[in-house]
Amino acid sequence: MLCTAALWGAMDLTLTGAHGAVSDIGTHAAPAAVDTARAAYYLADADRVAAESMLSGTVRLGGPGQRYQDDLKTAHQALEQAAEHDATGTAGSGQLQAVEGLLVEYTSLVEQAHANAGQGVLGAAYLTYASGLLHTPGDGILTRIEQLRQAERQVAAERGRSVWLAPGVLFGVLAPAVVALALLVGTQRFLRRHFKRRLSPALLAGSVLLVGLAGWGLGQSLHADRAFGSATAALDRLSASWQARSLAAQAAASDSLALVQDDPAAPFASDFTGYATKLADPLPDPAARPAGHAGPPQFHGILADLLRAGSAPTNPATPAEQDAAGRALDSFQRFTAADARLQQQAAQHSPDAAVTAVGTGSTQLGGTGAALDGDLSSLAALTQQRLAGAQTAARAELGLDVGLPVLCAGIAALCLAGLWPRIDEYRAAR
Secondary structure, eight states: OHHHHHHHHHHHHHHHHHHHHHHHIIIIIHHHHHHHHHHHHHHHHHHHHHHHHHHHTTHHHHTTOHHHHHHHHHHHHHHHHHHHHOOSTHHHHHHHHHHHHHHHHHHHHHHHHHHTTTSTHHHHHHHHHHHHHHHOTTTSHHHHHHHHHHHHHHHHHHHHTOGGGSHHHHHHHHHHHHHHHHHHHHHHHHHHHHSOOSOOHHHHHHHHHHHHHHHHHHHHHHHHHHHHHHHHHHHHHHHHHHHHHHHHHHHHHHHHHHHHTOOTTSOOOOOHHHHHTTTSBSOOOTTSOOOTTSSSOSSBSHHHHHHHGGGOSSSOOOHHHHHHHHHHHHHHHHHHHHHHHHHHHHHTTOTHHHHHHHOOSTTSHHHHHHHHHHHHHHHHHHHHHHHHHHHHHHHOOTTHHHHHHHHHHHHHHHHHHHHHHHHHHHHHHO
16 A cells, blocks of 8 residues: 555656646747747848838838838747747846847838938948848847747757656656555465465456556656657757748848849849758759659758658658648749849849849749748648647646546555455454
């Protein structure tokens, strides 16, 4: 009975600790990592829209447009949610405050750029300064947000190594069950030798319940471990999907900003390749047909990682996720092909370059970029659903929260039922 009580206490303590660790990750570090990735995308997209509106001339009619305002609003909301979920402490809070301060300066510069859109190079200069605040390596807004995302992900990884989630804890929990089972078997042998009772039905039933309870606990632990691993994989893929969307937006913005800055006496200067190669390196041949996702990717980068997720040895991507990643690769190839055409037009200072940059056709940068963003958005939505499902599964106790006290009480009662008659028999014999 003491071993049964110890088993009850150990399993209850472990369930509570594991549930708390998983819930802490699911309500703080993991959401904060996703919130920061979302904020980075919407800011990058706002910058793209600001550059394209300046390039197309629509800024003179009504500013950068509703899409720009919606992007900024959503980015601010994502940053507020990241502050609520932040698991990094004062360092994360300070970084978020710095980002908010820089965003005020960024929006002010964009407004100045739009106000001076018809003033020659002045509007382009303001827009360049604004974009620099966003993209400057080291201390730019997007760099700061990415540093915070990595810090949140690191916290999630550290809490995932909680002692309550360690495999060794399971053996410590099952130790009382093993001892209790050994005592029950020993008791059966004692009764057979001294009371000529070959088998005690009550003790046998108690042993069966004990083995069942231990198996139930083992199954719940393995289930939680698998679900937690699936949630971790989904979190990384979800963050990668948002990062891919952000990089694609930054690549398109780089082309548009370079066209806004266009100087006939200078070569076309866009950092499209720098952003695009983070998605796929080397870049696909612009003249080649889209390759889809037949076979393993022959390149490196975020898109390659998303494609390889389907053949991962543990927690592989679902067929729907894999299909979405394949469509994104096809769209990315068309996106880079559109950029190659734009680069040729811009090198000749052709006015067609601006049309290619903002055009929505299937061979223009604006259209192919929108298609790529849509495919990556679909992938992010699928991965978000999987993450939510895995987090719910990791918190599930499979009924053990109710079954544990009931079975432990049943085991104790059966032990008493099996031993009490023998105790009375022993007393009577004396």
